[in-house]
């Protein structure tokens with residue numbers, strides 16, 4: 001099939017590459033010319049495991065191309081995926097849908113033949129009919145266009161696997177949709193034939209599938225982090241407790257790792273967007289618990305700052321602190337709402353001198369947090385440190401022998417914000433160690 005993917009950020013670039021991998025002829029479209037140039041050369045403008053190789057394979061085979069032209073995009077195919085970003089509005093909880101509607105308004109007047117517009121961007125429930133209305137108003141082929149909702153559940157760092165082997169495929173349609181369903185079933189044929197549960201539903205349910213999935217994932221993380229607060233007050237060990245709870249199939253251990261909490265470009269934003277939309281719909285009370293989910297998440301960051309201050313005898317002024325981790329989670333260079341960087345910045349603002357290390361995210365961190373110092377080598381980063389904080393659980397940090405750090409650091413204090421370092425090994429190397437939620 002021929003298809004286009006409009007908006008080539010984390011989601012769109014991955015989707016475009018994976019659709020080419022499935023055998024389709026794909027045109028990725030983005031209004032950012034620099035991004036188009038990088039993607040067209042077979043590279044991702046961000047770090048995502050396996051994506052560079054996949055982009056290189058399909059740009060060189062000619063099955064995957066990129067453009068900044070809406071005219072070219074509209075003429076290329078009769079299936080258009082839209083995956084432009086829907087960030088949070090500055091100073092508000094609601095989504096900023098301006099990029100999404102700008103894309104639809106640019107595309108619409110150029111749609112002269114029947115087409116399916118399949119939207120993947122995350123939006124407040126009730127957006128699909130507004131998109132249909134814009135298309136009907138501006139597109140020459142208005143009454144031959146069908147809007148489908150195809151929410152995306154991929155995680156950064158396993159984006160390719162999640163796209164090619166998703167745990168479910170959700171397709172939301174208006175009541176009249178026979179053609180759109182056939183087109184999308186053909187597009188996802190290999191995924192459907194592999195036995196992926198395929199759920200056909202209405203627009204609103206498909207929109208809410210994404211919002212409520214992310215709200216649940218955030219709730220699960222904050223639940224175990226609330227329990228971590230109880231563990232801290234009672235001397236229990238939240239890591240062991242999470243393991244014990246996870247053995248119950250009804251609870252399940254996945255997505256329930258305690259620690260510094262969630263960040264990134266999705267969970268925090270979607271939690272806020274969901275609350276804002278529920279309020280607009282007069283159903284704010286139904287999601288009032290999500291305010292607490294958000295509050296628990298931020299308390300973990302404050303708790304880490306408080307622990308650092310305690311470890312440094314009550315004052316951060318003039319202290320040297322090393323932070324391992326800048327990305328919002330391992331295996332990505334994404335620093336959007338990174339808990340690690342939020343803590344580092346707070347400690348800096350309170351008077352400490354910060355050195356941050358990360359295997360992938362330092363270039364991005366330097367741009368947004370210019371006040372902090374950075375070091376590529378996590379071992380060199382510890383030189384003369386009064387305190388070391390482990391805030392993003394890159395696996396390589398677990399493999400560092402703490403004996404190598406003992407003579408470098410000024411003081412051998414460690415706070416493990418992710419609970420993945422081997423406390424016994426560190427203690428044996430002479431370190432005092434405190435971990436969130438652990439005795």
Ligand code: UGA
Nearest residue numbers: 152153154155156221255256257261262263264266328329
């Ligand atoms: C999240 C969802 O997991 C995806 O299903 C969804 O498609 C995506 O948002 C999106 O809306 O596009 P992602 O932001 O890539 O994916 O990251 P997650 O792996 O869910 O992690 C989010 C944050 O929660 C990270 O900061 C991570 O460190 C933290 N986390 C995750 C925990 O603290 N504990 C956990 O058990 C899991």
